[in-house]
Amino acid sequence: MSLLQIQGLKGGYGGEDIVKGVDLALDAGDFAVIIGPNGAGKSTFLKMICGLVDFHTGRIELNGQPLKGGQALSAAGIGFVPQEFNVFPSMTVRENLEIGCYLQPRQASRRIDEQLARFPLLADRLRVPARSLSGGQRQTLALAISLMMQPRVLLLDEPSAGLSPVAADAMFATVGQLTREGIAVLMIEQNALAALAVAERGIVLVMGQKVRDAAAADLVRDPETRRLFLGGQPEPSQP
Numbered sequence: 001m002s003l004l005q006i007q008g009l010k011g012g013y014g015g016e017d018i019v020k021g022v023d024l025a026l027d028a029g030d031f032a033v034i035i036g037p038n039g040a041g042k043s044t045f046l047k048m049i050c051g052l053v054d055f056h057t058g059r060i061e062l063n064g065q066p067l068k069g070g071q072a073l074s075a076a077g078i079g080f081v082p083q084e085f086n087v088f089p090s091m092t093v094r095e096n097l098e099i100g101c102y103l104q105p106r107q108a109s110r111r112i113d114e115q116l117a118r119f120p121l122l123a124d125r126l127r128v129p130a131r132s133l134s135g136g137q138r139q140t141l142a143l144a145i146s147l148m149m150q151p152r153v154l155l156l157d158e159p160s161a162g163l164s165p166v167a168a169d170a171m172f173a174t175v176g177q178l179t180r181e182g183i184a185v186l187m188i189e190q191n192a193l194a195a196l197a198v199a200e201r202g203i204v205l206v207m208g209q210k211v212r213d214a215a216a217a218d219l220v221r222d223p224e225t226r227r228l229f230l231g232g233q234p235e236p237s238q239p
């Protein structure tokens, strides 16, 4: 039994299905990246796992227990970092972290200390409003907020969006470290080659369907995947 098990997921926003029957299994410590063209349904798929978009067919189980829409998923063990609106800009960094732990307020202080140890750059900025953070700092805060409830599965929607290549690589390295601590990560990335370089698994979603689910290194080497989804560059030849 996998930690997160998804079977035959179909649904969307009321019209034609956006996600058209996706299966996926994720185990503790897995690091999987979802790539695919714009409009393929990647964000919708993550939002379905979180209960933010309904599915009419299929099943999502966390540790063998079915997830139902409307459930407090952070309490169930799923963390989600959306691409936008992932911090409260007018609240301080500390208040943002506290909100991440609103279901367990008595744990907040200790968990904030844990996040500050992990992300020292936030320690200097605890009292400033989140809107005054740089893009990279803001994404780090969003990630820290999602960790406040100690998720077992982390869903990340383009955590490198708007970041410099250096900041993006740092973000991917941080996410990789989280997987080594046992968190299962499912991450959407436009910055596909950089993400596949750190992830162990790549999933290609096209028109709401999973068309590839393979080792990241195999996807990067596959000429068709490179041509269609990785910017068309052939793989650099080995010296």
Ligand SMILES: Nc1ncnc2c1ncn2[C@@H]1O[C@H](COP(=O)(O)OP(=O)(O)OP(=O)(O)O)[C@@H](O)[C@H]1O
Binding pocket: 013, 018, 036, 037, 038, 039, 040, 041, 042, 043, 044, 045
């Ligand atoms: N709130 C919404 N209501 C109705 N349709 C939506 C909504 N959000 C997204 N869609 C539609 O669902 C389809 C898939 O969008 P989604 O954002 O899931 O794709 P994506 O693969 O994440 O794309 P991108 O890489 O551009 O972010 C698109 O046709 C989009 O217009």
